[in-house]
Amino acid sequence: MDDITEKSRQITEDAVDKAEQAPIKVKELGDAAKDIGSKIERMQPSTHDDVSQIDRISTVINDVDEIVSTIAAAIEEQSTVTKEIAYACRHNGEIQAEIIYG
Secondary structure (H helix, E strand, O other): OHHHHHHHHHHHHHHHHHHHHHHHHHHHHHHHHHHHHHHHHHHHHHHHHHHHHHHHHHHHHHHHHHHHHHHHHHHHHHHHHHHHHHHHHHHHHHHHHHHHHO
């Protein structure tokens, strides 16, 4: 019976030790949770700023894309007009040559 009594005493002591440590562990856990919460709170404004900056960058990219599209359309139109002018000059030259040389 001494073995059973000794084991029972040991188990009881272990349980008392764990019960005494429990409030300490709970406090440590609470402190860690508060620390994590404060870190998240400090990160949130930065994250909102980052999202705002990304939105501004997207707006600028869209504006640049619109400008580039406008320039490309203008270049295409200019190319068409230049071809028409070249054709008209060549045609005019042919007509003048026909008038002059018969």
